[in-house]
Amino acid sequence: MPLELEVTPFHYSQVNKIIREHISKGEREFVLRGVNGHRYLFAGVSAEVSAVIYGTPGLDLGAFMRGPVIRVFGSVQDGAGNTMDHGKIIVHGMAGDVIGYAMRGGKIHIFGDVGYRVGIHMKAYMDKVPVIIIGGKAGDFLGEYMAGGIIILLGMNTIYPERPIAGLFLGTGMHGGAIYIRGKVRENQLGLGLKPYALDSDDEKLLESYLKEYCDDFGLDISEILKEDFIKIIPYTHRPYGKLYAY
Amino acid sequence: MWNIYLRAKEISGCGISGIIHRKGELIPGEMIIKSICCQYERGNGLGAGFAAYGIYPEFKDFYALHVMGQCRESLERVEEFLHKRTYVSFQEPIPTRRVKTIKNPPLFKRYFVRPKFEGEIVEAEDGQSEDDFMVNLVMEINEKISGAYVISSGKNMGVFKGVGFPDEIAEFFRIDEYQAYIWTAHNRFPTNTPGWWGGAHPFTLLDWSIVHNGEISSYGTNKRYLELFGYKCTLLTDTEVVAYILDLLIRRHGLPLELACKVMAPPFWIEIDEMDEEDRELYTALRMVYGGAVLNGPFAILFAYNGGLVGLNDRVKLRPLVVANKGDLYVMGSEEAAIRTILPDPERVWAPKAGEPVIVEMEEATIPNQKSYLKVRPKEEREDALRIGSYPLSLFTSK
């Protein structure tokens, strides 16, 4: 039986304290109801636990966390998954700005749209590869400064039919990792020097495995997603600003 | 015109004496004169003074203002001001004698007053205590009425001080005619000569009076610290900061007197590190929070209030202090000779440890309006917006 908490009357630091206390006592499953603007939930929690959140968590959901799997029935605000290390955030609504900032590992699955500067400065080392999958559309600067990791942008479950799938300066300054986009983007949307590539068979295999998990999370049909072709954006150099300086 | 707001900080060496009777028996002025004059060599004729407690029993519930005036008009302005802001029960010139060596002394008068809160004439804030009212009143007179200066303002006590050797000042103010249950006295050796009577000791704030020997090297830090709490150190004397620190720690923060002394002369870290946990936490907290109130540098001070006399040394004993008693009579001074001259056969004579206060309070219910500071008292209400645990967002103001 998961531990059910009605958190409306509590300050976020109290909620986190309660959660930590129960984790230390061995509790592994949590259900949080009445969440509205509570900041930093599960921030810095280092444990293999799971949580279901009903409501709208505030800033920095799961920041620095290592391990928790959080499913949110609602939207998440800015900074979700900030510098997250391991674990997973599944969002049934949409997400704000700067999601997965400097993410080092784990996954963020978002059903709907995301704001600006999502997945910026993501990192990776060897097999520690963070992944963000966005069901809807994304604002400007998606994957800015990326040094590693994977962003997959589907553009399907959107409330903004009039907008392009991604904003401007896509992947600007990226020097590692990859961004996969279902459909097309105009080249002038891309950060300086970047080009879209077609997928090779390795890419397709990789994409399929990530998308399968995504579809499982939301009960979606993967064949529907794969009906359209993807493009891939990768850095043209690992040193995009190497020629900037006079020594 | 007196230059009250001196440009440079005063520097002076000194001798000090203090006497208290724990049962409130009255001590003739003759005694304190003898004691301080025995330390004649410690001064240079540029300042001396006396504080006496219990000298106005007939006006015991009134604030006794000793006012010094440069001329008749300045005293008239003070009177006008006092009649507007206070009930003046009685007033008279402070009796003086002619002393050959004292040329052109200022005029001295005393007024026995009570704060006038009601009416439209003054804006008295709700809850403002009589003491606060008087402190503000005194500061206002000193700041705004040129040529006038309040020397003391406590109840049933008064300060007599001026430029001269202690025997001259005693003669001038007829100290021999007073009897008090606490006396302190000061013999001053200033290195600069502003030559004004207000610069002599004792220094007072309400019924606190302080005589001080030494120079406080931490003056700059203390001054800035006190400014945080609204004290303006305008007189540029070390002694002034002592008075304000006592007021802050004891009256406003509610610390017991011993701990206030420990703030001013803190134990060393090597001592604190050896204490048991409870004391270690306490003394660490005192040093951490009140670092700005540490009196660093050489000092021996005597401070008195309605009910007690305290002697305190700096923590490395850079200034002398000797204490003696016989029965209920306690005498403190810079030199043992100053004690023996009036108490030839004391029961006990000792030199207090550096930084250890000697606190002599009168027996309970001995005198009117008696005060005791040996207990913890409720801290003055003030919102310290400390953060961890509860952070009302209203505290956060974005620029």
Place this chain on the structure above:
Amino acid sequence: MSTPIFANFHPDFYVERLWDKCIKCKRCIRECTYGVHIWDEKKKTLKEDHTKCVGCHRCSAMCPTNALIIRRHPSDFREHALWTPWFIKNIYKQADQGGVLLTSTGCALPYKNYFDHLVIDACQVTNPPIDPLREPMELRTFIGPKPEAVEVEEVNGRFRLKKKLPPVIRIEVPIMFAGMSYGAISLHVHQGLARAARDLGTLYNTGEGGLHASLYEYGANTIVQCASGRFGLHIDYLNAGVAIEIKIGQGAKPGIGGHLPGEKVTEEISKTRMIPVGSDALSPAPHHDIYSIEDLRGLIFALKEATEYKKLVFVKIAAVHNVAAIASGIVRAGADAVVIDGLKGGTGASPTMFRDNIGIPIELAISAVDKRLREEGIRHRTSIIASGGIRCSADVVKAIALGADAVYIGTAALIACGCTMCQRCHTGKCPWGIATNNPELMKRLPPEVAYEKIYNLVKGWAHEIKEMLGAMGINSIESLKGNRDKLRAVGLTREEMEILEVKHAGE
């Protein structure tokens, strides 16, 4: 015809070889990382490429026969007060390469150094100087928030604290080591700093490049840094030290982020930072989760929540025009200490224009910040840590008298390790093994040597501070804090003295 490289026509330094001493052992070739010394196989002799010399003095120091002298290049330009060789050569470089001028260390322009216009007081007669050799002299300092008043209660005739104080950090000497990242400086220097901090009872700062596994044992003396690049930042790292420093900016380059050139991103660095080998580690100019002061509060409390309020959070900013108002906002946002890094603050890589032209001197900043926090009644809620251009213990004393609680030193610690201020840290070729993680070069400075030199330096400074306190007649550092009475100005304007709140000498 190929395009001439103008910069190469006018070398900065001249390598003079004393042929009567040279034994052609080729040590100079092995020592120089810039390729200045060359073996001419045909003529069986040594020659020099002066254009490559950076003036680091490694070769002359290591030459077994003292056969090398490094001088400024004697060939001069015609004198011109405005167009000095510095500007001329910079223009050549940019005309040759078309880039942003990059350099290292702190501001090299001769702005007025206020420390050099402040003199310290000493006792003569009216109060006694104290002898620190034989009498107690206390430097212990607490970093962090303190309440305004202590609440005491009486239990069984004893006084005790009614409410425990919030956590603070105790340091035994008011000198800490500034953030210098693993990557910018070698692992060995990090190890030396950490050990020195432990033995001195003070703190060192990881900088923004993460923390090597070998350094976790020094946690009680560690400040971990959280900069905009978030390199090597994970929950164990946040929990590793006693404080977390959010680096908003630094004095050497206010307004831009950290910069570790790809040359210095080795395999080990790549692993810690989780970025590709050889890529430039460019931290964004802003933290992208902080676009405003309320966002700073957001990050401060994200870090506090993540570490369960066990760590203090410092916020480091560059001293800029509005530093006082910014510092006030930082304190109100919940920072336990404000670090102010002045114009002269150093770096391992900065655009030259930033290093030399942006920011304000630390002395003025300390005074302004201390004043503002006092006026607002929030001074006790934070500590002020001053950094940038602290060169000697007198600078430390002056900084504290101006209102700082403690200082950071960076460049001074590196000079203690042998740095000759050649200002080429960004090349990754540091011939002294300090600002490099090249495995071969690192060996030139073993961690034990770094430790010993840094430890000795601070030990010496601490004693000097005690001597100066003693001379002023005070025996604990808290009586120096904000004590403007102990400073006098020499050669400052009224306005400068007003900002510093000091009187002129003679007053």
